[in-house]
């Protein structure tokens with residue numbers, strides 16, 4: 001182990017100072033700046049370096065950045081940290097006692113029980129449904145011609161998640177479910193958790209209750225029949241002792257999966273469309289790969305595996321536009337990192353976005369360059385935990401394969417069948433909360449590739 005990341009409790013000496021930074025005003029700390037300033041983290045990192053302290057969401061928090069910090073938090077010293085104590089209270093209340101906030105044995109057991117819905121056979125069965133839903137939305141957008149992609153994409157990823165995860169059917173009111181979800185997400189970072197019907201937080205609580213009720217109805221509808229969606233698999237799966245998840249456990253886990261499974265994917269898909277819209281040469285190469293695959297009928301897992309250039313692009317989108325800025329943890333054992341002391345009961349956040357800007361790992365990190373992930377370069381392999389858009393270690397994103405599949409199917413259909421152009425005069429500044437997205441929502445013109453165009457890419 002490197003000398004400067006010693007963390008045994010015996011090495012924690014009172015002489016070690018706290019990380020640099022400021023705690024701001026009592027109670028409020030720097031919460032307002034954190035929520036409103038997209039450059040909050042970068043400004044402080046410039047001033048104080050890759051580890052600094054602040055006070056946000058009512059908690060003393062240390063931000064840490066870089067591959068070594070990621071490895072420390074996500075893997076080598078994972079038992080110094082608690083997810084349950086890390087995620088802000090709003091998350092705990094709105095998303096319930098789900099995988100996100102569980103630790104130790106409870107987490108291990110639940111993760112195992114959720115796993116079958118995200119691996120192997122289950123994934124193979126999701127391809128056709130994903131393709132059908134995505135094709136439906138693409139042809140709807142083609143008719144609209146001018147659209148704002150972010151909210152539309154959210155509806156699409158939400159429909160995919162609710163059909164494949166909950167077994168929702170076309171008769172269910174997906175738009176209403178999506179609206180409730182929007183209200184729920186808006187409450188996650190509400191500064192003042194006021195419980196009133198008119199407040200952001202009050203609306204989020206009401207939306208949570210409607211969604212849990214809907215999930216309960218879905219569970220009851222299934223009864224004892226065998227179903228192939230994630231909810232069906234969750235009901236059927238048993239642990240080694242033959243125990244299954246209780247109905248209440250299934251309800252909150254399903255709510256978390258819906259949340260984790262569509263907000264993040266929406267963000268990455270919109271960034272994908274924006275990046276390719278800005279880089280016609282990369283777009284042309286991606287399209288060439290798609291055409292060379294000779295896909296005539298439906299997509300298959302085998303075909304998806306052959307899309308190696310598309311994989312590089314998706315990795316580069318993950319690096320330059322990570323949907324989630326970082327992960328919160330509660331400190332359960334004090335430690336020293338890089339010579340700085342972090343006390344018990346403080347919060348630590350690993351910074352995904354700034355780790356992806358490390359010049360020691362990534363050449364010209366500001367540049368969108370999918371070739372950095374080509375077989376010859378593979379820059380992310382220089383240092384473990386340098387690319388962490390999906391987290392890392394034993395709690396690596398459970399839905400990684402699901403999300404990759406969805407993004408590839410979307411990209412393949414879009415590249416083969418459509419042309420799009422980013423409309424002028426819009427604000428593409430990136431806002432980080434709740435997930436990364438261009439402020440304007442990405443306004444585009446989308447047309448079928450078959451139509452004659454004056455300005456084809």
Ligand code: HEM
Nearest residue numbers: 260261264265268324327389390391395397398399402403
């Ligand atoms: C582009 C899409 C996605 C991105 C960027 C993403 C990102 C992440 C990240 C960064 C973490 C770790 C958070 C931390 O360390 O604090 C995580 C965990 C998780 N993700 Fe994803 N995610 C995506 C899609 C999905 C999907 C589709 C699902 C499920 C349907 C999902 C379910 C989860 C779950 C359950 C965890 C917690 C795992 C655990 O604690 O064991 N994610 N994801």
